[in-house]
Amino acid sequence: MEFNILWNSIKRHEGEIFYTVRGLPFTYRCTQKQEIQPFRDGRATWKITRNNLEKAINMMHKPKNDFNKVVIAPSYVYSILTDSRITNR
Numbered sequence: 001m002e003f004n005i006l007w008n009s010i011k012r013h014e015g016e017i018f019y020t021v022r023g024l025p026f027t028y029r030c031t032q033k034q035e036i037q038p039f040r041d042g043r044a045t046w047k048i049t050r051n052n053l054e055k056a057i058n059m060m061h062k063p064k065n066d067f068n069k070v071v072i073a074p075s076y077v078y079s080i081l082t083d084s085r086i087t088n089r
Helices: 003-012 050-059 064-070 074-082
Strands: 025-030 035-040
Touching (some): 003 050, 025 074, 050 064, 064 074
8 A cells, every 4th residue: 555545544543542452542643743643541652753654564564573673662553554444445
């Protein structure tokens, strides 16, 4: 999937509830700097750049340890990128 299409889908679902692999709920907001900022328990966590998301897409089929070492906030990123709301247009 072309990244711009994926990015637009991520922006469309801003504020909705997502779940980490461990089942922890979180939401995110998109910033004007083309970042997403996840929130869990009402608190902001990482700022995830668009560049980091593009890197994560290229790492999706790599071993989990490699993904976790390269991608910032891997639990959030993986949850967003594998969610059917994001991947299904």
